[in-house]
Amino acid sequence: MRTVIVQAPKCAQPIELAPGDSVTFGRGGDGLDVDVVVAGCCVSRLAGTVRARDDFWLISNRSSRATYVISNPYGAGEFVKVAPGRLDMPVPFEFAEVVLPVNGEDPVFSVLAPRHTYADPDLVPALAGEQTVAAFPLDQTAKYFLILVALCEPRLQDASSVVIPTVPEIIERLSRAGYPRLSRTSVNFHIEYLARHKLRVKPADGAAGKADWQRAALVSLALRFNLVTHQHLALLGEPGRVPG
Numbered sequence: 001m002r003t004v005i006v007q008a009p010k011c012a013q014p015i016e017l018a019p020g021d022s023v024t025f026g027r028g029g030d031g032l033d034v035d036v037v038v039a040g041c042c043v044s045r046l047a048g049t050v051r052a053r054d055d056f057w058l059i060s061n062r063s064s065r066a067t068y069v070i071s072n073p074y075g076a077g078e079f080v081k082v083a084p085g086r087l088d089m090p091v092p093f094e095f096a097e098v099v100l101p102v103n104g105e106d107p108v109f110s111v112l113a114p115r116h117t118y119a120d121p122d123l124v125p126a127l128a129g130e131q132t133v134a135a136f137p138l139d140q141t142a143k144y145f146l147i148l149v150a151l152c153e154p155r156l157q158d159a160s161s162v163v164i165p166t167v168p169e170i171i172e173r174l175s176r177a178g179y180p181r182l183s184r185t186s187v188n189f190h191i192e193y194l195a196r197h198k199l200r201v202k203p204a205d206g207a208a209g210k211a212d213w214q215r216a217a218l219v220s221l222a223l224r225f226n227l228v229t230h231q232h233l234a235l236l237g238e239p240g241r242v243p244g
Contacts, residue, residue: 017052040102114197
């Protein structure tokens with residue numbers, strides 16, 4: 001089942017939406033309950049709706065005067081505007097931050113669509129029937145993919161290695177490669193995201209209690225199916241590692 005995930009700072013747990021499910025957001029009050037409360041006197045009581053649709057999502061702007069901005073935090077500055085009264089506008093970003101004119105440029109909540117569909121580039125499209133899609137839809141421009149490459153680096157350099165980089169080691173490795181320094185929380189989030197939604201790994205018998213089982217399982221699966229190869233080490237500033 002594909003899911004869309006809504007995360008808000010004041011929500012204890014992320015809200016997972018199956019296709020067709022929706023959540024409302026706004027100031028609420030006066031007998032009107034909303035799923036995601038956005039404080040601020042300039043926010044409509046019912047400001048809008050987020051609705052899941054397979055591997056993407058739709059947003060409705062219920063305000064009569066405010067424009068909303070949806071940005072891609074891991075892209076090249078891409079963003080789209082949601083005009084007042086616009087209903088069910090599709091959002092193409094896998095990661096998205098929703099900004100309302102209330103707290104400057106700070107997002108009021110984030111939306112993730114982790115099961116974006118990607119065609120298998122090695123297959124010739126069929127003329128009829130259901131489209132074949134990639135089993136593990138990874139965006140190689142995303143931050144989570146950089147973290148996956150850093151996890152796999154020791155094994156790619158030495159197939160006999162049993163080293164699985166720790167979170168601090170991943171932070172330091174990406175920093176040395178010239179990327180902005182990440183926080184532990186950010187790296188842990190992306191590892192969890194890879195494990196739960198992208199590669200969908202499960203602990204082996206007796207491994208669930210080990211702190212590093214997710215990282216080990218991600219490395220094992222990524223290398224087994226060539227999701228990360230020597231060529232990807234160039235992302236870490238290691239072009240010399242690419243076999244000629």
